[in-house]
Structure formats: structure tokens, C-alpha cells
Amino acid sequence: MSVRGIRGAITVEANDSQQILDASVTLLNAIVEVNGIQPEDIAGIMITVTQDLDAAFPAKSIRQLEGWEFVPLMCSLEIAVEGSLERCIRFMVLANTELAQADMRHVYLGEAVKLRPDLSAAR
Template identity: 45%
Template sequence: MAVRAIRGAVQLDADESEHLLTSVEELLAAILEQNELSLDDLISVIFTSTPDLVSEFPAVAARRLGMGDVPLMCAQELDIAGSLPRVVRVMAHVETPLTRQQVRHVYLRGAVALRRDIAQ
């Protein structure tokens, strides 16, 4: 097994707590599914959100999915002029037999624009 980092992001329609939580849950579930991972494969997860998202911590969504024993960290994304608004990004560190080329990074909704080269 190798340790890999899997990236993902989702753009929200609005800064509303339940919308943020369900969107992040959707993103995390897609990352797990597309990479054939279980919760036991997770080492840690880092979340960033753009400064315009203040309604909830993205890590709460991970806990709702059963990741209570996975180390989680939230941080604020850099506030760069012209950057995509209302985006939660994730970097999950996992144990997997997948090679770097086989790892599937997941970008949902408007966040596909962030990495069209690797979005699935």
C-alpha cells in the first residue's frame, strides 16, 4: 500500500450551513467511491474554504459521514482577486494500492474550472 493525496473541490450556490454540509458530504462520498476507498483507508483530511464561506466548518460534514476518528483540519483559502467564490477544497491522505496516475481527483459543479486537466 502507498500513501496518496487525493484532491477535490466543490463550488456552493450559497453560504448556507446545510447546503455546505450536504455539498461536502457529496464531494467526500464521490472521492471515496471513485477511488474505491473505505473510511479505514483515510489517514487525514485537510479542508480549505474561500473567505466568503462562514456558515459552517467543512469537517462537520466529514464527521457526519463517520470520519470522527480521522484527523481533520480546516483552513481558509487565500483571498486572491478574481478567484472562484464559494469553494470548499479537500486534500485527503489515504492508503491505497492505486498509483498516482490511477488516483481520481474529484471536482464538482463550478469547481471543475479549477482543474479541468484532472477533474473526473
């Protein structure tokens, strides 16, 4: 078994607490579903937000999900680069799996599809 990285991102329409929390759960659920992983498979999740999102900690919504209470979560700010995508939440999920890195499915939702169109296309 190896630790593999799974990337994902999602955007929200506004700097609104409920939108941030809901989008975080949506992204997590999509990553878990397409990769067939469970909370006990997760070594940790690094979450970043763009600097225009400060209404809520995305990790808050994940910690409230049943079975996710003990998964290590860390929130941070994304590097501010001129012209970068706004109102974006990014995940780096580190999962224990038998799958090869090339078999991990990355998830980009909303406007975040623009970040990695090569990984957003259906495989």
C-alpha cells in the first residue's frame, strides 16, 4: 500500500460561509466517490483557499461529517498570483491505496475546471 495524492478544486460564487462549507463537502464527496476511498484511507487533507475567501474554514464542514472526525485537516491560504482564479477552494487529499498514482482521479468542479482541463476530462 502507498500514499497517493489526489487533487481537487471547486469555486464558489461569493465569500459566503454556507457556500464555502457546502462546496467543501461537495468536493470531498466527489473525490471520495470517484476514487473509491473511505475516511480511514485518508492520511490527511491539505485545504487552501484564495485570499478572497475568509468567511469560513472549509475544514469545519468536513469535521462535522460522520466518520471524518479523526481525519487530519489543515487549512491555508493559496499563493496570491495576479490573474489567478478567484473564490477557489483546493484540496490535496493524501490517501492510502493499492492504486498507482496514474489511476488516481482528480476532481475539478465549477470554474476550477479551468485550472487543469487535462485532469478534468472524463477518463
